[in-house]
Amino acid sequence: MKALITGITGQDGSYLAEMLLAKGYHVYGIIRRSSSFNTGRIDPIYQDPHVPDARLHLVYGDLNDASSLNKILRTIRPDEIYNLGAQSHVRVSFDIPEYTAEVTGVATVRLLEAIRESGLHPKFYQASSSEMFGKALEVPQHETTPFYPRSPYGAAKAYAYWITVNYREAYGLFACNGILFNHESPRRGETFVSRKIAKAAARIKLGLQEELYLGNLDARRDWGFAGDYVEAMWLMLQQQEPDDYVIATGATHSVRDILELAFGHLDLDWKTHVKIDPRYYRPTEVDLLVGDASKAMRELGWKPKVSFRELIVMMVEADLEAERRKIEGTGSGDRGSARAILEATIKKAADPD
Ligand code: NAP
Ligand code: GDD
Numbered sequence: 455m456k457a458l459i460t461g462i463t464g465q466d467g468s469y470l471a472e473m474l475l476a477k478g479y480h481v482y483g484i485i486r487r488s489s490s491f492n493t494g495r496i497d498p499i500y501q502d503p504h505v506p507d508a509r510l511h512l513v514y515g516d517l518n519d520a521s522s523l524n525k526i527l528r529t530i531r532p533d534e535i536y537n538l539g540a541q542s543h544v545r546v547s548f549d550i551p552e553y554t555a556e557v558t559g560v561a562t563v564r565l566l567e568a569i570r571e572s573g574l575h576p577k578f579y580q581a582s583s584s585e586m587f588g589k590a591l592e593v594p595q596h597e598t599t600p601f602y603p604r605s606p607y608g609a610a611k612a613y614a615y616w617i618t619v620n621y622r623e624a625y626g627l628f629a630c631n632g633i634l635f636n637h638e639s640p641r642r643g644e645t646f647v648s649r650k651i652a653k654a655a656a657r658i659k660l661g662l663q664e665e666l667y668l669g670n671l672d673a674r675r676d677w678g679f680a681g682d683y684v685e686a687m688w689l690m691l692q693q694q695e696p697d698d699y700v701i702a703t704g705a706t707h708s709v710r711d712i713l714e715l716a717f718g719h720l721d722l723d724w725k726t727h728v729k730i731d732p733r734y735y736r737p738t739e740v741d742l743l744v745g746d747a748s749k750a751m752r753e754l755g756w757k758p759k760v761s762f763r764e765l766i767v768m769m770v771e772a773d774l775e776a777e778r779r780k781i782e783g784t785g786s787g788d789r790g791s792a793r794a795i796l797e798a799t800i801k802k803a804a805d806p807d
Contacts (some may be wrong), residue, residue: 458482458530458576460565465641466581468495470684471537475509477501484515484539486521495641496709497803517561523568534691534799536579537565539613543645544585546737547607556653559610566621567753568628575628577691580618582631583611583715584676584702584743595747596700597633604738622696630690632683635702635745638765640772648677649768655716656773658727660781666727669734671709674742678703679760679768689754702745705760715766719775772784 457474461467462483472568507642515522517539519603540558541547547554562580567575571597572773587595588604603609615631632696642649647668654666678701716723750756760768 455534456480456482456530456532456687456725457534457536458484458526458532460484460534461536461539462512463495463539463579464538465495465540465639465643465680466637466687467536467538468499468641469639469681470538470687471496471510472499473684473688475551478509480509480511481715482511482513482526482532484517484526485512486516486804500703508756517557517564520564520568523564524571527568527572527574531574532576532646534577534579535565535569536581536687537562537614538581540581541607543643543735544740545606545608547605548737549609551606552794553746554606555613558607559613562614562617563617565620566617566627569627570621577696578618578621578627578629579631579687579691579798580614580616581632581687581699582618582633584610584632584633584635584745586612587743588740589738589757590740590742593742594704594744594746597698597749604740605736608740619698628691628696630696631694631698632690633679633698633700633745634683634686634688635676635700635743636685636726637678637680638645638682638769640769641680642769648712649773651712651716652766652769653773653777654727655720655722655724655770656777658717658722659774660777662777662781664727665729666724667729667731667734668709669731669736671728671730671740671786672741673739674708674744675708676702676704676706676744677712677762678758679765682758684759686750686754686756689750689756692702693754699750699752699754700747702747704745704747706742706744707762711762712766716761716770719767719770728758 457479474481541554547708585608586601588608591600601613618629620626633637657663713724717773
């Protein structure tokens with residue numbers, strides 16, 4: 455089986471790649487050119503003796519470049535495509551709304567058109583988001599809850615959701631939307647609130663930082679573990695019929711709850727360290743998200759395994775360990791050799807024979 459992943463260098467892409475490689479897939483990931491390496495999350499795969507790196511292939515491309523997508527599809531001929539690539543930061547989407555619309559929204563139709571024109575029949579997964587529910591019209595949110603996006607990101611994801619549904623209905627594509635609620639991990643980008651808090655708590659504990667600046671502490675989200683959520687993506691593509699599924703834990707917590715847990719785990723009082731900076735407020739906020747994943751539990755047999763408390767503790771412990779390693783000067787480990795292997799693989803993959 456061959457799987458193509460857009461966004462393989464991101465949080466979810468790295469967990470999904472690991473899971474698919476463990477299932478025996480050949481995994482092809484699209485990476486974009488950047489002036490410095492952006493493959494830190496997938497480098498360790500090359501160090502894992504259980505995963506022969508010959509089954510992980512990286513190709514250069516960009517979701518905003520239709521010709522690269524067409525070429526990659528025709529060359530690789532994947533059985534499954536996971537479209538995880540996006541400008542995924544909600545706050546940033548207010549600063550770059552047009553770019554966000556392109557890469558998070560319109561790029562989905564670029565991929566779907568590339569599939570249609572190729573004459574191939576890969577199964578297609580679209581990374582849809584609970585952010586589409588926005589100013590939520592019902593609680594909890596499930597597959598039939600109407601969308602009310604509150605950000606350029608949410609609006610772009612709503613377009614991508616509907617175009618995926620449309621290509622399924624119009625052309626019979628096996629295309630699924632996973633409407634995923636927030637999911638985090640030690641690999642979460644450092645500007646998302648859970649990771650920002652975990653990292654700051656660790657650094658404050660080690661005396662490396664004094665203060666943490668945040669925005670709205672009252673926002674509530676349904677936070678789960680990314681490792682659990684990528685399993686749901688795969689399960690959707692293994693069904694007889696394509697469909698759309700909410701993936702969530704069913705529990706909601708505030709940003710304040712993360713602070714209590716993360717700082718409390720390290721015997722710190724967050725109130726003496728956290729300051730509010732209005733720069734982190736959003737022009738329009740999503741106040742409350744909580745998902746009802748009963749359809750996924752019933753039809754996919756999926757359920758979350760990691761609790762909110764376990765997730766936050768896992769993240770704080772990982773950041774504590776990483777910061778300690780930095781202090782001891784061993785932060786890079788033997789990543790140097792992994793980097794060399796990766797460079798060689800990228801070179802090979804960029805010029806497929
Ligand atoms: P992430 O860590 O921000 O990763 C985004 C990925 O997209 C990165 O690999 C990034 O590449 C890639 N990308 C960005 N622009 C691109 C472009 N123009 N062409 C090709 N690739 C591009 O996001 P994530 O948390 O893993 O989320 C994965 C997907 O699920 C995203 O679509 C996100 O919107 C969606 N989602 C996430 C959550 C969540 O809570 N995590 C919830 C619902 C939906 P670089 O490394 O080069 O930047
Ligand atoms: N990022 C950030 N930084 N958020 C903060 C901060 C801060 O300093 N202070 C408070 N918050 C609040 C935000 O206002 C928001 O209400 C909440 O914390 C969560 O913010 P993020 O962690 O940035 O996540 P998000 O919910 O906006 O978006 C994430 O989840 C979506 C699914 O609902 C992203 O992963 C999206 O890509 C994803 O679709």
